[in-house]
Amino acid sequence: MEESMEESLNERKSTCSLGHEGEDKACAFLKENSYRIIERNFRTRYGEIDIITQKDDVLVFVEVKALPSGNAETLSHELDLRKQRKIIKTANFFLLKHREYNNSKIRFDVIVIDMPNLPSVYHIQDAFSEFL
Template sequence: MSRAKGNLAEDKACRFLDEKGFIIVERNFYSRFGEIDIIATKDEVLHFVEVKSGLDYELAIQNITPTKISRLIKTAHVYMKKNGYENDFELDAIVVTPKKIEFIENITL
């Protein structure tokens, strides 16, 4: 996927989260382990959100592999240490397709 398509999907995901009451803290946080697309808060919980897009849900969700989740966890820990954050957090995913946006909470290995 091109960076432009990725940015469009992330913009849609940010609007979706905003409509659901999340506060966007940061976008495209990088560490040596990888990137987190969106970092947001809601109800005192920090959400690290991976955004995937595709023509359909199955094609998009297949790109969230165990390796990707492991890198997200490591990058989340870097972010929390860098920012002195010690409260609750979770890893989530948003799948953007031409017809809908799907929010998946608490993705795990």
């Protein structure tokens, strides 16, 4: 029993560090493409947004998915309608808290990291809409 708990803990640490590495890669990619990082790991009781960034007059809420052994089906499962709604609700909370962005256009993007058959950083702009 101790071994399985230890394995589970190590697996969680591995997944967590993979996620942080993916977010670091995504931030570097966004900065290289003239985005300004506003906040990382914005958390509320509704959920979390990995990266909040801005380019020109567009405020972008970014979900990062590190999927080194994934595929399109894995991605759609990871980013199902329930997850999208949580991100949107969290984004709305951010906007209530940060009224200086009220006049910005809003977009929800996904950045996929290290998925086979894609570039190492694959940016999907306007991946979903707040009008679900």
